[in-house]
Amino acid sequence: MPFIPNTNLQRIQMLAEIGMDEDDLFSDIPSELRCGELDLPEPLAEQELRRLMSSLAERNRTDLMSFLGGGFYDHFTPAALDAIISRSEFYTAYTPYQPEISQGTLQAMYEYQSAICRLTEMDVANASIYDGGTAIYEAIMMAMRITGRRRVIMDQTVNPIYRKMICSYTTNLGIELVETNPEDGKASRDQILENLKKDTAAVVLQNPNFFGMIDDYSDIVEMAAKHGALSIASCYPISLGILKTPGEMGVDIVTGEGQSLGLGLSFGGPYLGFMATRKKYMRKLPGRMSGRTVDDQGREGFVMTLQAREQHIRREKATSNICTNQNLCALTALTYLSLLGKQGLREVAQSCADKTGYAKERLLKVPGVRLKYPSRWHFNEFVLELPVRADQVIRRLLHRGVAAGFPLAEYYPDMEMSLLVALTEKRTKAEIDFFAHVLEISL
Amino acid sequence: MKLIFDKSIPGRRGMRPIRPQVETKADFPKHMLREKPAELPELSELDVVRHFTELSQKNFGVDGGFYPLGSCTMKYNPKVCEHVVRYPGFFDLHPLLPQLPTGQTLVEGALEVLYEMDVMLREICGMAGFTMQPLAGAHGELTGTMIMAAYHRDRGNKKTTMLIPDSGHGTNPASAAIAGFDVKTIPSDESGLMCMEALEEALDDSVAGLMITCPNTLGLFNSRIEEICRKVHDVDGLVYCDGANLNAMLGVCRPGDIGFDIVHVNLHKTFATPHGGGGPGAGPVGVAEKLVDFLPISVIRKANDGSFYLDYNLPKSIGYVAPFYGAFGVIAKAFAYLRMLGAEGLKRVSNNAVLNANYVRKKLESHFDLPFPRTCKHECVFSAARHKDEYDVSATDIAKALIERGFHPPTIYFPLTVKEAMMVEPTETESRETLDAFIEAMIEIAKLAESDPEQVKKCPTNTPVSRLDEVAAARKPDVASLPEEVAGG
Numbered sequence: 001m002p003f004i005p006n007t008n009l010q011r012i013q014m015l016a017e018i019g020m021d022e023d024d025l026f027s028d029i030p031s032e033l034r035c036g037e038l039d040l041p042e043p044l045a046e047q048e049l050r051r052l053m054s055s056l057a058e059r060n061r062t063d064l065m066s067f068l069g070g071g072f073y074d075h076f077t078p079a080a081l082d083a084i085i086s087r088s089e090f091y092t093a094y095t096p097y098q099p100e101i102s103q104g105t106l107q108a109m110y111e112y113q114s115a116i117c118r119l120t121e122m123d124v125a126n127a128s129i130y131d132g133g134t135a136i137y138e139a140i141m142m143a144m145r146i147t148g149r150r151r152v153i154m155d156q157t158v159n160p161i162y163r164k165m166i167c168s169y170t171t172n173l174g175i176e177l178v179e180t181n182p183e184d185g186k187a188s189r190d191q192i193l194e195n196l197k198k199d200t201a202a203v204v205l206q207n208p209n210f211f212g213m214i215d216d217y218s219d220i221v222e223m224a225a226k227h228g229a230l231s232i233a234s235c236y237p238i239s240l241g242i243l244k245t246p247g248e249m250g251v252d253i254v255t256g257e258g259q260s261l262g263l264g265l266s267f268g269g270p271y272l273g274f275m276a277t278r279k280k281y282m283r284k285l286p287g288r289m290s291g292r293t294v295d296d297q298g299r300e301g302f303v304m305t306l307q308a309r310e311q312h313i314r315r316e317k318a319t320s321n322i323c324t325n326q327n328l329c330a331l332t333a334l335t336y337l338s339l340l341g342k343q344g345l346r347e348v349a350q351s352c353a354d355k356t357g358y359a360k361e362r363l364l365k366v367p368g369v370r371l372k373y374p375s376r377w378h379f380n381e382f383v384l385e386l387p388v389r390a391d392q393v394i395r396r397l398l399h400r401g402v403a404a405g406f407p408l409a410e411y412y413p414d415m416e417m418s419l420l421v422a423l424t425e426k427r428t429k430a431e432i433d434f435f436a437h438v439l440e441i442s443l
Numbered sequence: 444m445k446l447i448f449d450k451s452i453p454g455r456r457g458m459r460p461i462r463p464q465v466e467t468k469a470d471f472p473k474h475m476l477r478e479k480p481a482e483l484p485e486l487s488e489l490d491v492v493r494h495f496t497e498l499s500q501k502n503f504g505v506d507g508g509f510y511p512l513g514s515c516t517m518k519y520n521p522k523v524c525e526h527v528v529r530y531p532g533f534f535d536l537h538p539l540l541p542q543l544p545t546g547q548t549l550v551e552g553a554l555e556v557l558y559e560m561d562v563m564l565r566e567i568c569g570m571a572g573f574t575m576q577p578l579a580g581a582h583g584e585l586t587g588t589m590i591m592a593a594y595h596r597d598r599g600n601k602k603t604t605m606l607i608p609d610s611g612h613g614t615n616p617a618s619a620a621i622a623g624f625d626v627k628t629i630p631s632d633e634s635g636l637m638c639m640e641a642l643e644e645a646l647d648d649s650v651a652g653l654m655i656t657c658p659n660t661l662g663l664f665n666s667r668i669e670e671i672c673r674k675v676h677d678v679d680g681l682v683y684c685d686g687a688n689l690n691a692m693l694g695v696c697r698p699g700d701i702g703f704d705i706v707h708v709n710l711h712k713t714f715a716t717p718h719g720g721g722g723p724g725a726g727p728v729g730v731a732e733k734l735v736d737f738l739p740i741s742v743i744r745k746a747n748d749g750s751f752y753l754d755y756n757l758p759k760s761i762g763y764v765a766p767f768y769g770a771f772g773v774i775a776k777a778f779a780y781l782r783m784l785g786a787e788g789l790k791r792v793s794n795n796a797v798l799n800a801n802y803v804r805k806k807l808e809s810h811f812d813l814p815f816p817r818t819c820k821h822e823c824v825f826s827a828a829r830h831k832d833e834y835d836v837s838a839t840d841i842a843k844a845l846i847e848r849g850f851h852p853p854t855i856y857f858p859l860t861v862k863e864a865m866m867v868e869p870t871e872t873e874s875r876e877t878l879d880a881f882i883e884a885m886i887e888i889a890k891l892a893e894s895d896p897e898q899v900k901k902c903p904t905n906t907p908v909s910r911l912d913e914v915a916a917a918r919k920p921d922v923a924s925l926p927e928e929v930a931g932g
Contacts, residue, residue, distance in 0.1 A: 002783055003519055003715070004795050005874035014798060014875055018805035020818075025797045026695055028664045028818055033696045038566055043785030046523050053779060057532025059552030061540070068537050078458055080488050084495045086525070088717075092504030094515055095721035097854075100906040101846055103444075104502035105720040108495075111447050114924040118448075119481045124922050128722070130578040133766050141621075161766045168739070168762030172592045172623030214475055245477050266528070267553045268538035268767025269578065270723030282920065288721065293916035301908035305916040312613035312857070316626040321581045321617035328719030338447055338491045342483045344458045351461060353469030361467060376470055391544040398545065403537070410542055429464045 002043075060267075065431050066403040067359075069381050069422020071132065071159045071210070072268075073260045075238065075348070076426050077336065081262050084335045091328055095288075099303045105327065106302035109290035112334040119240050119337070120254045121247025122276035126287035128326040129273030132257025133162040136204060136234055137169045138275060138286050138320055139253040143202035143230040144175070145319065146284055151176040151199045155187040157209035158234060160411035185211045185373030185383065193223055200229040202253075207235050207246070211420070212356075212381030213373060214243060221250040237261055237274070237333075239379045241349025253277045262336030263329055272329035283309065286320030351425040352380040355432065359423050362436045368443055372418050381422040383408065383415075387443060390419040396442040402435055444501075444907075446924055447494050451484045457491055482926040501907045502720070503851050509877050511803075513822045513854035513866025514612070514660055516690050516712035521783070524716065524776035533775055538767040547752045554751035557768055558743045560727075560778045567789065568686075568706050569699025570729030574738045575769035580687060581614040582764070583707030583726025584654070586739060588622035589761045590705060590730060591652045591681050593737045597759060600679060602651035608637040610661060610858040612685060615654045624651055631860050635661045635815040642671065646678050656685040657698065660858040660866070662800060662819035664691070672702030681705060681734075689713045690870070691797055691820035694790035704731045714777035725773040739764045795871035796821040799878060803867055806882045810889040814861050822868035824861050825853075831863050836892040836899050838863040843902040843910065844891070848884040 006014070015022065026034075044052065066074055085091065089104060096102030096109075109127040116125035129135040140152050152170075154163060156179050163179070170177060176199075180191040187205055196203070203224045208214045221231040230252040238260045246254040258272030259265070277285055283306060291305030309319045340348060356378055363369055368387035386393055390407040397404040405421040412418070423432075484491075503510070510517035528534065532552060540549045547554065561573045577583035588605065595602045605624035607615045609631055616626040627645055632638040636659065653675045658664040665671065672682045684703040690713045692698075698706040710716050711724035718724070730738060736759040744754050753768075784792065797820050804823035808816060811825040827838040842852030842865070854866040869878055892899050903909060 002788065003521060003872050004791055005872070006795060006798075010875050011795075011798060014802050018802055020801060020805075024818060025794065025801065028666055028820075029692075029696050030666055030669070033669060033701055035569065035695065035697045035700055038694050038786040038789065040563055040566060040786040040789070041782060043788055044782050046783070049523060049779055049783055050527060052782065053527035053775075054530055054532075056552035056556055057527075057530035059555070060532040060536045061549040062531050062535040064549070066537060068539055068543075070539050072538060074535065074537070078488070080457075080492055082529075084492060087496070087499040088506040088520075089499035089502040089504045091525075091717045091719050092506045092517075092520055093502050093720045094510070094512060094517060094718040097512070098503075098842065098846060098852055099911050100843070100903050100908055101503035101851065102501075102720075103907050104498035104500065107444065107446070107498055107501075108720075110922070110924070113922055114446070114448060115483065117923045117925055118483060121477075123925070130582060130723075131766055133763075134578070134582075161763065164740075164763040165766065168589070168764060169621075171762070172589065173621070174623075214471070216475055240477065240481065242476055243471070244475050248478065264534040264772065265537050266534055267536040267550065267771040269765065269770035270725075270772050271766070271770075282922070289920075289922050291916040292921040293912045295908040295911045297909060299908050301911045303911045303913050303916050305913070305920055305922065308917070310613075314617070315613050316616035316620040318613070318617040318620075321585055321614050321621055322579075323581055323614055325579065325722045326719075327721035327723075328717075329723055331720065334447075335491070335495060338484050338486065338494070339457045339488060340483070341455075341457050341485050342451075342480050343456050343485070344460070345483055346480050347460045350469065351463070353471070354463065354465055354467055357469045358465035358467035377472075377475070395544045398543070398549075403540065403543065406539055407543065425461060432465075 064401055064403040067405045067421045067435060068403045070406045070420060071257055072265055073422060073424050074265060074426055075260050075424050077262045078339050080339055081335050085328060085332050090331060096304060099301060103301060106290045108331050108334060110292060110302050112330045113290065115334055115337050116274050116276050119237055120276050121245040122254050123279040124282045124285060125274060125276035126285050126289050128330040129275050129287055129322065130325055131271040131273045132234060132255065133165040135255035135273030135275045136162050136232065137166050139232045139255050140202055142253060142284050142286060143232060146230060146281060147201045147228060149199045149201035150174060151197060152202050152204065153178045153180060153192060153195050153200060154204040155180050155182065157182045157187055157211060158204055158206040159210050185213050186215055187220065189219065192220055196223060196227040196229060200227055202230045202232050204232045207233055208239055208379040211373060211383050212378045213375065214377045214379050216244060216249060218249045238349055238352060241345040243379065258329065258333045261333035263332055270326060270329055272326045272333055284319065287322050287325060348425050352423060355427055356380045356423045359432045362432055363439065366436055366440045380424060381420060384419045384421055386417050386419055389416050393419065393442060397438055400438045402438055444497060447484045448924055450486060450490060450494065453485055455485045455487055457486055457488045508849055508851065509873060509881055510851040511853050511867045511869050512851060513868040514687055516868060516870055518715055518870040519872035520715055520717040521780060524779045527779050528772050528775045541753055551751060553771065554743055556775050556778050558745060558751050560774055561743065563781050564708060564727060564729060567693065568729045569697030570706060571732040572735040572738055573727050573729045575727045575774055576739050576765040577707065577726040577728055578765055578770050579722065579724040580707060580709045580726040581618055583728045584614055584618035585622060586728045586764050587683050587705040587707055588619050588624065590734055590737045592622055593761045594681065594734055595651055602649055604649045605651055606645055606653040608655055610659050610860045611654060611656055612687065615685060619654060635663050636665045646674060648678060650678050650680045652681040652683055654683040654685060656688060658688050658691050658820040661815055661824045662822035663815060664820055669702050687712060688821060691793055693793040694786060695793050699731060704734060710773055710777040715780045716773050716776040723770050723773055725770040737761055792871050799869040799871060799873060802878055803869055803882060807885055810886050822866055825865045826861050827863035827865060830892050834892045834896040836896050838865050840899045841865065841888055844888045844899045845884060847902040847905060850881055850884060
């Protein structure tokens with residue numbers, strides 16, 4: 001039997017030595033609760049399994065030339081990354097409950113926290129949250145704990161998938177969620193100001209926003225602070241290679257999806273939510289954290305710290321129910337950022353932006369195609385306004401092997417002609433040219 | 444060991460830059476750019492590889508040795524499962540593809556994995572439907588308690604109380620609280636099981652449900668579990684099974700047949716996906732027939748022509764708990780594991796997990812106190828209370844002495860119902876020889892605690908660091924290394 005080492009003879013000997021029978025092992029489970037033989041597929045040998053999995057994998061179209069983004073991006077990852085995170089000392093360990101034999105995980109957590117702080121220009125970060133959406137949810141809960149208020153403003157330029165998640169999570173908690181309508185593809189200052197009331201806990205923003213527009217939220221941060229509300233910004237980490245940071249804007253809680261930092265798209269997960277804040281809110285931050293300390297001989301080392309916030313101690317009064325989360329994904333992000341380094345991250349970000357600039361130029365030459373929000377403020381994604389319905393165009397281009405982008409009408413019903421197009425450093429000039437070509441002949 | 448940031452050499456680099464290809468230069472207004480580049484390390488590829496290799500060598504994983512961490516089911520993670528999820532057809536698959544027109548035909552293989560996993564989990568757990576979306580066990584608990592809230596709201600019930608035994612995982616009350624429930628704790632009785640009288644006393648119309656771990660965190664199966672489910676149902680409450688300990692029941696009994704309405708399954712425990720040093724996990728949730736309509740959006744279905752599609756039209760659903768379809772990369776590994784085991788294999792898993800736990804229990808019961816001396820399931824819980832009282836050797840000291848001897852310690856100080864608890868879960872993937880070596884080490888430590896307790900208390904001495912000052916870490920937290928100018932300012 002695979003993965004079970006004891007032989008039948010060993011089992012018989014073990015049972016005899018402890019004075020038990022085979023039947024004794026489950027004698028506490030009443031017979032009427034026992035189940036019959038399970039109806040499961042026949043077991044496969046490794047060779048058969050690999051054949052099955054590869055035939056399943058081949059039925060997924062990863063061969064398309066993809067301009068699909070929407071918060072989840074196809075970036076290049078160096079081979080050294082996989083070599084590092086495939087070390088089983090990392091991936092077959094668990095939560096570092098015993099720091100003496102977990103310094104690898106603990107130091108990596110600390111370094112990851114530091115890398116997130118350096119990227120966002122914030123003071124403290126936790127060691128991960130499930131994904132970018134749950135990170136916003138946790139940030140909202142944190143803002144409510146800090147302010148003691150229960151009203152949250154969320155701009156509609158925040159990823160609609162995350163907004164749906166937050167709606168679900170807050171259903172049972174008596175939270176008032178107010179969504180503000182964007183203006184020319186950006187957060188409307190007037191609407192946010194209008195909705196900022198005495199009971200507002202937080203304003204939730206995204207940068208670059210779902211339409212790919214970049215924005216300087218310093219003014220909204222200031223407005224929110226004047227009303228005693230916190231500002232939360234969900235950020236795309238690659239963009240922080242060159243763009244103004246949430247730290248500089250004065251944002252109180254920064255969140256984001258870390259998938260682009262070396263994680264596969266993997267059909268939606270596992271991903272990585274990151275979360276950082278100001279020093280004064282450190283003890284309100286949910287999730288695990290690693291801290292630097294010393295051992296009894298004065299040697300430096302790391303431990304899980306500030307655990308008094310957590311569920312295994314606080315139970316129903318904990319800051320969150322989150323415990324184990326995405327440690328290996330955080331290690332992946334740290335490794336990615338280390339391999340790219342200070343220069344490399346900047347270059348990747350610049351390359352995304354440059355190719356986006358070129359793609360805009362090229363696609364706008366296609367007759368009838370225009371930018372939904374004409375602006376030079378796009379990082380790696382923009383909205384094309386097409387002369388026909390976007391879903392028709394997508395269907396036609398799929399036949400030519402191109403995933404043209406995302407039809408915004410899925411989440412914004414009045415945007416039937418709008419196509420969200422994303423670029424990464426992996427797309428080549430030839431691919432962009434081909435995209436423009438097939439778009440032109442498809443219209 | 445130096446931080447990676449402190450190894451940085453200005454100007455050194457790992458990755459070679461890509462050629463620009465396009466002449467266009469993005470032209471952002473200056474005030475939209477960051478003032479200074481992010482202070483990430485400047486290192487060669489080898490520097491980075493050496494750094495993380497050295498870190499990995501300071502870690503203990505299942506591949507390195509016995510890891511009997513109770514309630515965490517640290518079984519062997521088959522290598523082929525790691526291999527197959529890296530196939531580009533899975534690894535590079537964009538999650539928004541199925542939302543494109545005709546998109547579901549672009550991801551048929553992935554949808555089949557998710558659908559077939561759902562079918563297998565339904566069969567294993569005896570539930571009517573599953574969602575693959577929850578991203579961890581605790582996330583499954585939250586999903587389950589949100590389903591409870593939706594069910595009661597749908598029936599017009601005004602129910603506010605969630606009952607949880609005192610032996611439950613800490614995540615249970617935390618999850619129930621953020622789903623909007625008030626938590627009421629039910630004490631255990633002298634046999635280590637939930638006190639029936641206290642349960643009956645607590646059962647009134649306000650009770651939305653009961654969250655209970657089965658077998659419980661002492662590794663004990665409650666023979667009256669069916670009766671407990673019935674009593675909760677009598678007040679129109681729902682019963683939630685924390686499936687952390689499912690390894691003990693595989694192919695023997697099923698939560699659905701017992702009467703549970705909701706169960707979460709930890710794929711990273713029961714179905715052998717790696718724990719990753721603390722995630723990513725996955726916590727699919729199964730429900731009984733009456734709760735199927737409340738499952739999160741979306742649900743994967745099979746059409747008459749055999750194709751698969753995602754159903755978003757679920758008016759009673761609790762909505763979205765994950766951005767897409769769950770931790771697909773984790774689910775695919777568990778799928779591969781299940782396809783290798785089959786029904787017969789699963790039965791052997793539980794059988795050997797339970798045998799191994801009882802073997803350790805019987806071999807050590809004369810050396811350590813066993814507060815509940817009866818047949819256990821997948822784990823057994825010892826107490827070091829006597830060693831603490833008589834020799835001032837605590838569960839922590841014993842854990843550290845195990846580290847000294849090359850073993851990962853059991854879970855300690857949990858469940859909270861046992862003083863100086865040491866919770867041992869060997870799992871089925873460990874051999875008799877490994878168990879014997881562990882038993883021998885435990886006996887040696889027990890004897891040393893009597894003869895020379897100081898020898899135990901100073902452990903570990905052979906690790907990269909010895910016992911760390913956790914109090915100082917929490918009092919003056921240093922949780923990030925910031926660039927000099929920031930740290931100074």
